[in-house]
Amino acid sequence: MNLTENRTPHFEVLSDDQKETIYNGMIKTLNTTGANVHHEGARELLYSHGCDVDGIRVRIPPQLVLRALASAPPVTEIFCWDGDLRKKILVERGRSYFGPGPTPPNFIDPDTLERRPYLRKDATTVARVCDALPNIGFVQSLGSINDVTGPLADIYEFADMIRNTTTPVMSWSFAREGCRDQHRMAIAMAGGEENFKRRPNYIFYGEPISPLVSDFHAIDKCMYCAEHRVPQVYSPCSIGGGTVPATHAGQLVVALSESMVGVVVAQLLNPGTSIIIGGVQSILDMRHSIYSYGAPELSILSAAMTEMAHYCGLPMYSTSGCTDTKKMDVQSAMEAAFSINAAMMSGADFVHDNGYTESGITGDVFQTVMDDELIGMARIIENGVEVTEETMAVDVICNGGPGGHYLHEDHTMKWFKTDWTPTLMERGSYEDWVAEGKTSMKDWILAKTRDLIANHEGPREKVPEEADEALEEILKEAEARVAQGAPETKAG
Numbered sequence: 001m002n003l004t005e006n007r008t009p010h011f012e013v014l015s016d017d018q019k020e021t022i023y024n025g026m027i028k029t030l031n032t033t034g035a036n037v038h039h040e041g042a043r044e045l046l047y048s049h050g051c052d053v054d055g056i057r058v059r060i061p062p063q064l065v066l067r068a069l070a071s072a073p074p075v076t077e078i079f080c081w082d083g084d085l086r087k088k089i090l091v092e093r094g095r096s097y098f099g100p101g102p103t104p105p106n107f108i109d110p111d112t113l114e115r116r117p118y119l120r121k122d123a124t125t126v127a128r129v130c131d132a133l134p135n136i137g138f139v140q141s142l143g144s145i146n147d148v149t150g151p152l153a154d155i156y157e158f159a160d161m162i163r164n165t166t167t168p169v170m171s172w173s174f175a176r177e178g179c180r181d182q183h184r185m186a187i188a189m190a191g192g193e194e195n196f197k198r199r200p201n202y203i204f205y206g207e208p209i210s211p212l213v214s215d216f217h218a219i220d221k222c223m224y225c226a227e228h229r230v231p232q233v234y235s236p237c238s239i240g241g242g243t244v245p246a247t248h249a250g251q252l253v254v255a256l257s258e259s260m261v262g263v264v265v266a267q268l269l270n271p272g273t274s275i276i277i278g279g280v281q282s283i284l285d286m287r288h289s290i291y292s293y294g295a296p297e298l299s300i301l302s303a304a305m306t307e308m309a310h311y312c313g314l315p316m317y318s319t320s321g322c323t324d325t326k327k328m329d330v331q332s333a334m335e336a337a338f339s340i341n342a343a344m345m346s347g348a349d350f351v352h353d354n355g356y357t358e359s360g361i362t363g364d365v366f367q368t369v370m371d372d373e374l375i376g377m378a379r380i381i382e383n384g385v386e387v388t389e390e391t392m393a394v395d396v397i398c399n400g401g402p403g404g405h406y407l408h409e410d411h412t413m414k415w416f417k418t419d420w421t422p423t424l425m426e427r428g429s430y431e432d433w434v435a436e437g438k439t440s441m442k443d444w445i446l447a448k449t450r451d452l453i454a455n456h457e458g459p460r461e462k463v464p465e466e467a468d469e470a471l472e473e474i475l476k477e478a479e480a481r482v483a484q485g486a487p488e489t490k491a492g
Contacts, residue, residue, distance in 0.1 A: 140170050239282070321374070
């Protein structure tokens with residue numbers, strides 16, 4: 001029977017021929033131009049498997065890319081540390097998970113609404129708010145902590161996030177030391193190394209430098225994650241017209257090539273280890289020299305990159321819910337809505353940066369709360385229309401007849417509950433709106449966010465005592481390491 005069921009109305013922006021052409025452009029780029037790999041161990045690994053190595057330049061032959069893609073798993077599972085399977089992430093075609101992003105230096109203060117440096121307490125705030133939001137599938141911090149020992153901001157952030165949410169965390173680090181410390185913390189939260197291997201409770205984010213550079217720390221962290229089977233992202237932040245060509249097709253070729261270096265290295269070290277590609281794809285606004293997070297080009301490039309990742313058989317790390325405006329306003333809502341819908345309808349797997357304002361310079365948890373509402377709306381569109389004997393309701397229609405209504409039908413009572421119900425948007429009458437104080441959507445967002453900060457308990461009190469003590473001990477050891485001036489691992 002030639003029956004195809006496809007309820008999800010995803011769109012595609014590239015034809016099959018275009019995907020093949022871009023893929024071949026990546027193969028040619030890696031084979032003839034290659035990438036700079038600032039890591040002696042990685043270069044030795046690549047050389048031993050047939051790569052041409054000239055100084056720091058590495059050229060990767062097509063067969064090695066094909067071999068890496070054949071062993072990289074298309075499906076990844078990330079679990080909650082408390083064992084609750086309702087928040088488990090299953091990364092596979094057709095599932096999209098949304099979350100905040102990492103590392104902005106600034107934050108919108110939840111009390112004053114003023115921009116200030118990101119503080120340690122903010123990591124807890126973001127984690128607890130995300131823990132309560134139904135459409136946030138993974139947690140990042142929306143900032144980089146300013147009020148702790150500088151080189152340890154990454155592990156303080158991770159410790160405070162994982163203790164304050166059961167939603168899986170996506171972490172980052174400055175170097176292998178922080179990557180290792182976070183891994184140890186995750187093992188403690190999982191109740192042991194074997195438990196973590198079976199049910200990893202976080203995913204690590206690493207980023208090469210565009211164009212075509214895998215710096216020492218990026219590839220070193222990639223290698224650590226591969227060695228220890230930590231699910232990871234290896235994806236660039238490509239700037240159209242700046243670090244990559246101004247043409248979209250050229251940007252896709254370079255970005256795909258940059259990610260593929262990490263894929264090849266990870267699979268050579270540990271075939272079958274999980275790795276996700278993609279990254280932030282947008283343009284340089286030449287008027288202001290700003291990397292635009294609200295540009296429509298971000299949406300089209302991210303959608304195209306999603307198709308290229310899936311063409312390669314890999315999950316996609318995409319971008320949405322972000323804005324170039326300085327505070328949550330009409331512009332931020334417009335830009336977030338477009339990018340969220342595009343990410344959902346393109347079928348991206350992990351979609352980060354929901355809550356970024358000021359072109360990625362400032363994190364705003366109010367924006368994240370608004371984005372959660374927009375993600376819920378987009379999810380309804382993505383779900384499409386279910387067509388069955390029951391949903392067509394022909395018997396109900398005949399029973400109602402011409403001129404009737406369906407308010408009294410059992411069918412209505414059953415199915416209206418599946419409709420999406422907004423938590424922030426106004427649908428009442430004008431009279432009710434006036435009687436309730438003419439409240440705007442921004443008012444509702446501020447009230448909801450502050451209520452979650454004040455009243456959502458989160459899992460902090462449920463953290464096992466031995467795990468909590470282990471995290472504190474790791475932090476103390478890291479402080480001692482920095483105080484003793486332990487040298488960072490040298491580039492080679």
